[in-house]
Amino acid sequence: MIRFENVNKKYGNSVILDDLNFNIEAGEFVVLIGPSGCGKTTTLKSINRLIKPDQGKIFVNGQEISQVNPVKLRRKIGYVIQQIGLFPNMTIEQNIGVVPKRLKYDKKEIQKITRDLMEMVDMSYEEYAHKYPSELSGGQQQRIGVLRALAASPPIVLMDEPFGALDPMTRATLQKEIANLHKKLKKTIVFVTHDMNEALDLADKIVFMEHGKIVQMATPEEMLANPASPLIRDFMRKSALAADTLNLTAADFLSANVISVQKKKSIRECTDLMARHHIDSLVIKNEDQTYAGVVTIKDIKKHGKSSGVIGEIEPYQNITSDILENAKDSFDKLYSSGDNYVVVLNNDQTIAGIITKTSMATAMADTLWGDMQ
Amino acid sequence: MDASIVLEHLYLVAMTVIFSVIVGLPIGVLAYLKPSVRKIVLWSVELLQTIPALALLGLIIIALGPGKMTVITGLVLYSLLPIVHNTFVGLESVDSGIKEAGKGMGLTQLDRLISVEIPLAFPMIFTGIRIATVTTVGVAVFATSVGGGGLGKVIYQGIRTQNMNLIVSGTVSLMIMAVLFDVLMIWINRRLAKGTRNQAF
Numbered sequence: 001m002i003r004f005e006n007v008n009k010k011y012g013n014s015v016i017l018d019d020l021n022f023n024i025e026a027g028e029f030v031v032l033i034g035p036s037g038c039g040k041t042t043t044l045k046s047i048n049r050l051i052k053p054d055q056g057k058i059f060v061n062g063q064e065i066s067q068v069n070p071v072k073l074r075r076k077i078g079y080v081i082q083q084i085g086l087f088p089n090m091t092i093e094q095n096i097g098v099v100p101k102r103l104k105y106d107k108k109e110i111q112k113i114t115r116d117l118m119e120m121v122d123m124s125y126e127e128y129a130h131k132y133p134s135e136l137s138g139g140q141q142q143r144i145g146v147l148r149a150l151a152a153s154p155p156i157v158l159m160d161e162p163f164g165a166l167d168p169m170t171r172a173t174l175q176k177e178i179a180n181l182h183k184k185l186k187k188t189i190v191f192v193t194h195d196m197n198e199a200l201d202l203a204d205k206i207v208f209m210e211h212g213k214i215v216q217m218a219t220p221e222e223m224l225a226n227p228a229s230p231l232i233r234d235f236m237r238k239s240a241l242a243a244d245t246l247n248l249t250a251a252d253f254l255s256a257n258v259i260s261v262q263k264k265k266s267i268r269e270c271t272d273l274m275a276r277h278h279i280d281s282l283v284i285k286n287e288d289q290t291y292a293g294v295v296t297i298k299d300i301k302k303h304g305k306s307s308g309v310i311g312e313i314e315p316y317q318n319i320t321s322d323i324l325e326n327a328k329d330s331f332d333k334l335y336s337s338g339d340n341y342v343v344v345l346n347n348d349q350t351i352a353g354i355i356t357k358t359s360m361a362t363a364m365a366d367t368l369w370g371d372m373q
Numbered sequence: 374m375d376a377s378i379v380l381e382h383l384y385l386v387a388m389t390v391i392f393s394v395i396v397g398l399p400i401g402v403l404a405y406l407k408p409s410v411r412k413i414v415l416w417s418v419e420l421l422q423t424i425p426a427l428a429l430l431g432l433i434i435i436a437l438g439p440g441k442m443t444v445i446t447g448l449v450l451y452s453l454l455p456i457v458h459n460t461f462v463g464l465e466s467v468d469s470g471i472k473e474a475g476k477g478m479g480l481t482q483l484d485r486l487i488s489v490e491i492p493l494a495f496p497m498i499f500t501g502i503r504i505a506t507v508t509t510v511g512v513a514v515f516a517t518s519v520g521g522g523g524l525g526k527v528i529y530q531g532i533r534t535q536n537m538n539l540i541v542s543g544t545v546s547l548m549i550m551a552v553l554f555d556v557l558m559i560w561i562n563r564r565l566a567k568g569t570r571n572q573a574f
């Protein structure tokens with residue numbers, strides 16, 4: 001799909017791209033990574049002719065791109081940048097429709113595309129399509145930035161640190177979305193980052209660059225197992241989740257001081273307990289200490305009576321996870337379920353603790369601190 | 374002093390501003406697009422404005438002879454600077470991410486200018502037009518010395534005949550005209566800026 005043959009680029013005397021040779025297959029999610037200034041952006045911009053190499057050839061879809069009209073070429077390659085670059089004088093729908101309009105799609109079609117794309121990232125067309133970019137949050141703006149790049153169904157999408165300016169929570173959500181979009185739409189994606197976690201999470205293949213050269217091009221697993229240079233090893237170690245993630249389990253992230261009660265506890269005692277601990281739900285245990293479910297303050301209100309025991313209320317079957325389960329799977333559950341936490345169970349179905357978004361963040365910060373000293 | 378003289382003055386100002394925009398906007402765009410001629414273009418319009426207005430009109434009389442066209446040509450040259458300058462600065466200061474996104478998505482240079490860059494730069498450009506307008510109201514007084522008419526005629530007549538009333542009424546009319554233009558155009562610009570939702574302005 002994309003092939004570099006002996007591509008060289010210099011600015012003055014400094015070599016920026018040093019004889020690059022690589023090949024990206026159709027449908028691959030390739031992440032370019034490396035220290036700042038190693039030539040990632042230059043490589044990316046060579047693909048849509050925003051930068052012209054001094055020597056060498058780049059092929060896109062079999063065609064040598066210096067032979068292709070740059071405007072035509074770019075309309076078939078989506079482009080997403082860190083600064084987002086939505087047009088402030090256009091509505092969200094007009095922004096998404098920029099390329100389709102130039103390719104003479106009709107109005108109805110553009111509207112349908114906008115609607116479908118927005119649906120894919122859970123943004124309501126009715127609510128947002130006619131707003132201006134400045135009315136959206138940074139995360140929403142970059143979602144639109146990504147959709148705009150996809151609007152004319154280009155087979156290739158280039159992304160230059162698209163999530164680099166977003167807060168970690170938003171970044172995580174958008175990473176998940178882009179992974180989903182890639183799965184659904186089967187685009188060839190070339191994605192620049194300097195964040196190894198992001199690379200490991202998203203890439204089919206990682207291209208590690210240094211001083212304008214490719215040091216290693218490999219799958220995330222290969223790169224984790226056999227980093228080709230000390231610098232790559234260093235990048236891996238610095239990334240909080242990297243090497244460790246694979247063996248981290250739910251146990252590493254749970255918060256053990258969870259408030260749980262037996263079914264025979266009186267409702268009044270339960271509400272007192274909730275008030276005292278400023279929580280809005282309790283984990284309920286059976287006689288034998290095994291997990292029964294979760295009762296929220298809402299459930300109690302609905303129940304009406306404050307006499308009687310908590311076991312009379314049908315508990316909610318909150319999402320659970322096994323204590324030995326891979327931490328990442330537990331996070332995925334937490335995010336996709338919509339529940340406020342994951343209840344982590346021991347092998348014998350007793351309650352080990354819960355994973356909340358906060359406990360997860362704290363544990364990750366610990367991992368980071370541990371690494372930095 | 375009657376209304377026709379005020380109208381004559383307004384006519385001079387209007388024609389001047391229209392022609393200044395027609396000439397100045399493309400020059401500003403040129404300075405933005407072509408770094409190679411940028412310096413010389415910006416320097417030239419600046420130089421024009423350093424020539425005293427009266428001297429400039431005098432020079433043009435020699436070329437064109439006296440009359441309204443002479444006046445308007447002179448006034449246009451004199452009011453180019455704010456329009457050229459603000460067009461250039463307005464386009465130049467559009468966020469680089471916006472420009473790069475436009476280019477990277479496959480918009481042509483002209484398309485980018487028309488669909489994105491000029492609309493975003495417009496509040497700045499319009500400010501240039503406002504400055505040119507208000508300045509022209511005053512400078513157009515010199516028109517009378519080269520047969521262009523307008524309120525300058527009233528003031529000169531007042532000076533010649535030592536008629537205080539004439540001088541004051543001419544001057545006050547000019548001041549009112551300048552202030553009205555200023556206020557009106559500031560108001561329009563606010564409306565426009567709101568319309569384009571450009572946070573920068």
Ligand SMILES: Nc1ncnc2c1ncn2[C@@H]1O[C@H](COP(=O)(O)OP(=O)(O)O)[C@@H](O)[C@H]1O
Pocket residue numbers: 011016034035036037038039040041042043
């Ligand atoms: N227009 C330019 N003129 C001179 N040097 C440049 C220019 N653009 C980029 N460089 C240099 O090229 C190198 C690679 O830049 P870039 O590809 O943007 O790096 P990365 O994206 O990996 O951080 C850097 O050292 C940068 O300073």
Ligand SMILES: [Mg+2]
Pocket residue numbers: 040041042192
């Ligand atoms: Mg870069």
